[in-house]
Amino acid sequence: MGTPTGGRIRTAIAGVGNCASSLVQAISYCTAKGPDAVGVSFPELGGLRPEDIEIVAGFDVDGRKVGKPVGEAVLAAPNCTEVFWDRLSDQTAQVRRGPDLDGVSAFMRNQPPEISFVPSDAPALTRDEIVETLTAAETEVMIIFLPVGSQQAVEFYADCALAAGCSVVNGIPVFLASNPAWAKRFKEAGLPILGDDFKAQFGATVVHRTLAHLADMRGVKIDRTYQLNVGGNTDFMNMMDMDRLATKRESKTEAVQTAMDTRLAEGNIRIGPSDYVPWLQDRKVAYVRLEGQLLGGAKTSVEMRLEVEDSPNAAAMAITAIRCARIARQRGLAGPIEDASAFLFKHPPVQYDDPEAHDRLLAFAGHGPA
Secondary structure (H helix, E strand, C coil), rough: CCCCCCEEEEEEEEEHHHHHHHHHHHHHHHHHHHHHHCCCCCCEEEEEEEHEEEECCCCCCCCCCCCCCHHHHHHCCCCCCCCCCCCCCCCEEEEEEEECCCCCCCHHHHHCHCCCCEECCCCCHHHCCCCCHHHCCCCEEEECHHHHCCCHHHHHHHHHHHHHCEEEECCCCCCCCCCHHHHHHHHHHCEEEECCCCCCCCCCCHHHHHHHHHHHHCEEEEEEEEEEEEECCCHHHHHHHHHHHHHHHHHHHHHCCCCCCCCCCCCHHEEEEEECCCCCCCCCEEEEEEEEECHHCCEEECCCCCCEEHHHHHHHHHHHHHHHHHHHCCCCCCEECCCHHHHCCCCCCCCCCCHHHHHHHHHCCCCCCC
């Protein structure tokens, strides 16, 4: 596939869940509202706006979504995120039946259908059929929004993207961009990859990092910290299966550890999802605490509660990452895009402090000095 120099950014979605819903809504919302759209990170980036993204294909396993236009599928159960823009008749790309692999855990199969996945009876597309679908749609970017812990499924779709000549934006904590083996594959294929695991627009991790950085900057010795998260969407339910949680906990923990001058011992830091509360739906509530010492060892602590709608928080970063993938392709860049990934993801190939990461992203997009 050639390197695009203009036109819409033709994008496929693997996993048409809550984050995909917020992304699709955001594209139509920004198209309608233009400069009046509220809460957009980087309204213009390298000459690209959110409305320059076009969804051309979707892949999912749920029978309530497969075979539907993506604008209809993103509003189907078990999706439960806030609907901030319901005029989605412009979102006509079809959702096709992908393979289950490990995207549907045994734990999820045993939950009531209104809050879990209902696998479609349609035959799953093969690898070659997915590659053909991506190629026929002239797909430029694939964004991965599969459930946490879907190691096999994420790697399957990444392999399909490589075969179809697509860049990848990996929104979940299965490590691709930060995995040397996968980074090498994308580098050798001449394709950009951004990841891993979105750092939300204004979420628990970025706020936790900011508090830790502030303590270090003011000379406070941090002794211990936690971040406990609860929510009610399918991702939180899925993460009740502890076997699927390891990379998520690693991603969130490393994001905070790398923001501090001195790493904490494993027993003094605890970060990650802690419970599933169905009635919260897509709301996430985070409890963050830091304990430390002021001058002379005087004790101090800070505790905060943050509540957000989870999926729009990720979609804000997704509309930036997809545009960064286009910019990287235009410049002939391949492999992990470090200067863009550090600001957007919890587990990027290289970690930078958030202010430096912000400046690097802007410089990458041509908005300031490197």
